[in-house]
Amino acid sequence: MSSGRMRYAPTSKLFIYSMSTLYVVSPPLEIFEGLKPELRQRIVTLPDFLRYPAGRIKGITRSLLVGRIPLPKQILYYWFPKEHFDRLVRAQAGDAILIYEACNVRVLRAIRPYLPKGVPCYIYYCNPVETTFRRPAEELKAIRALGYRLTSFDPCEAERYGMACTGQYFRYPDRQPGGITSDCFFCGLPKDRAALLHDLRTRLEAEALTCDFVIPRTPAEKLTYPQYLDRLSRTRCVIDICQQGQTGLTRRPLEALFYGKKLLTNNPQIASYDFYRPQNVFILGKDPADSLRAFIESPIAEVPEPVRAAYDVNGWIRHYLP
Structure with a gap:
């Protein structure tokens, strides 16, 4: 059992105490608000900081460099904000990482050396991979070879591409439905x-x-x-x-x-x-x-x-x- 340690949750602005933490990149926050307090305190949510960057220069340089050659972490900060990237880098044994819809093989290759060894890193696909990737079989194989654990909402796609199926999910409504219109x-x-x-x-x-x-x-x-x-x-x-x-x-x-x-x-x-x-x-x-x-x-x-x-x-x- 891993030892307890202090965690800082940016969504609550409070320090919390937990045995282990799940770092989640780009989750549907409205649905995650339905998590029970005892689970919510074990989860740190991060924005989609791995997405294609705003700005022409950042976009061009990322396309030319990221994932093509090994880059120091300090250089990667130019494309991936330090405050978010370092949250993943500082994960400890007993923690886990979950990334939604990650589909850029070169981005995943670039950040992989800095993700802590022994910390499982999952990717969840909540849309059909046939519409997410140009060459799904080839690209998913490359992502898996980097050490990511692939999961899908779709049982047939999961079987076809060798992913674990974790299904679809929702949350209980906060209030009763309004009048029918x-x-x-x-x-x-x-x-x-x-x-x-x-x-x-x-x-x-x-x-x-x-x-x-x-x-x-x-x-x-x-x-x-x-x-x-x-x-x-x-x-x-x-x-x-x-x-x-x-x-x-x-x-x-x-x-x-x-x-x-x-x-x-x-x-x-x-x-x-x-x-x-x-x-x-x-x-x-x-x-x-x-x-x-x-x-x-x-x-x-x-x-x-x-x-x-x-x-x-x-x-x-x-x-x-x-």
Whole structure:
């Protein structure tokens, strides 16, 4: 057992005492706020300081140098802020590191020599790697060879690329949903599903169902996550349209589960999950199209609390806690 030691948590501005610490780079903070105090005190969250830097000179020099040749830590500070980079460098035996969506092999190669030996460093992919990497098999193999432990939300991708599957997760809402203002709600980038979303909205409105679709095409049209959850809390049914080739859960099914909403999805794999109830989930292409309105207007079936709790962030984070 590792000895206890003092830790400084930048999110709380307080010194805390813990046996071990998980350093998490670029987590969804709104969801991590749902962590219980005893877990939150063991976690240090850091911003996405490994992302492509702002500024033309920094971008060009990073592309030319980082990960191509060994660089001293003092040089890496030019691209990776010292205050955040050093938090990882100072991790001790018994700690662990978790990085969200790291996909730049050269960046991961450049920082790897400075991450403490004996401290496991996980990477969690919460989006399909087929859309994250140009050459997923080759690049994931290179990242694994550097000593990173790869994990995924998608069981099929995890098996295909030799990653551990830790699944998808959410958190319990802070408050009860507001009054209902729409029958169906979708929010997301168009990606490869614009035509499908257009046809689906036309079909829903033909059934006299009110639709709240937010498909931003400019930054000004995007919702913050709290705004998104507020809109979601005011609908009867959440729409989940997966990208091509995706089989793992997006976060939308779990948002629907925790907020007590119906779900309309094109992911047939959802029927294999323990929270699936035909009264709550309508699968496009499988369930009868002429029953869509009746589905949305029918009562929702209760899902046992232990089933829902299994998808809470407090359980999910234990995959990575040292």
